[in-house]
Amino acid sequence: DIQMTQSPSSLSASVGDRVTITCQASQDIKDYLNWYQQKPGKAPKLLIYDASSLEVGVPPRFSGNGSGTDFIFTITSLQPEDVATYYCQQYDDYPLTFGGGTKVEMK
Amino acid sequence: QVQLQQWGAGLLKPSETLSLTCAVSGQLSSGYYCSWIRQPPGKGLEWIAEINDSGSSNYNPSFKSRVTISFDTSKKHFSLTLSSVTAADTAIYYCAGGGIFRPLYWGQGSLVAVSS
Numbered sequence: 001d002i003q004m005t006q007s008p009s010s011l012s013a014s015v016g017d018r019v020t021i022t023c024q025a026s027q028d029i030k031d032y033l034n035w036y037q038q039k040p041g042k043a044p045k046l047l048i049y050d051a052s053s054l055e056v057g058v059p060p061r062f063s064g065n066g067s068g069t070d071f072i073f074t075i076t077s078l079q080p081e082d083v084a085t086y087y088c089q090q091y092d093d094y095p096l097t098f099g100g101g102t103k104v105e106m107k
Numbered sequence: 108q109v110q111l112q113q114w115g116a117g118l119l120k121p122s123e124t125l126s127l128t129c130a131v132s133g134q135l136s137s138g139y140y141c142s143w144i145r146q147p148p149g150k151g152l153e154w155i156a157e158i159n160d161s162g163s164s165n166y167n168p169s170f171k172s173r174v175t176i177s178f179d180t181s182k183k184h185f186s187l188t189l190s191s192v193t194a195a196d197t198a199i200y201y202c203a204g205g206g207i208f209r210p211l212y213w214g215q216g217s218l219v220a221v222s223s
Contacts, residue, residue: 034208043201043213044152055211087152091208095167096154
């Protein structure tokens with residue numbers, strides 16, 4: 001199985017801060033990577049697919065980039081409604097696998 | 108507007124079989140997929156299996172032969188069964204649908220607890 005390692009596991013930031021989350025794959029996954037947002041008590045929501053493509057309706061303050069084994073997810077200006085846990089997921093090979101998640105909290 | 112509504116038994120005893128159904132309302136384009144994903148309380152996400160509207164499926168080998176997914180085209184219902192459950196199978200189970208590898212639509216989640 002392809003292992004997905006996310007860091008940090010949690011972070012605390014202020015409104016307006018730039019937030020960066022990294023995701024590393026155990027092998028080359030090209031750009032076959034999704035990023036999800038999960039708010040407490042809710043189902044995950046797909047934000048970014050193909051490592052850098054924003055889903056329709058997702059605010060442009062969210063972005064992703066990277067290819068191969070190293071990926072970055074960025075929130076350019078953190079908003080209160082962005083408090084959530086974020087997950088990466090690879091779909092280069094089965095079984096599809098997720099990173100462990102990054103919990104983003106507000107200072 | 109596409110919506111996924113899921114249901115199934117919430118409390119099981121060890122060795123019983125988990126059974127969940129996910130109903131799709133609204134129009135999904137041809138070639139859509141439904142995945143089942145679970146999340147143990149307070150933990151991360153685990154992909155279980157997926158099936159498309161043609162009946163082609165893929166499974167997570169970690170579930171070995173315990174899991175089966177199916178699709179009833181006439182009802183637009185996706186189903187998951189997981190046999191011989193243990194306490195380790197206690198989780199919130201989600202169905203998610205959309206294009207391949209792009210699950211845009213999610214069910215509300217079903218908490219399944221396994222306890223004797």
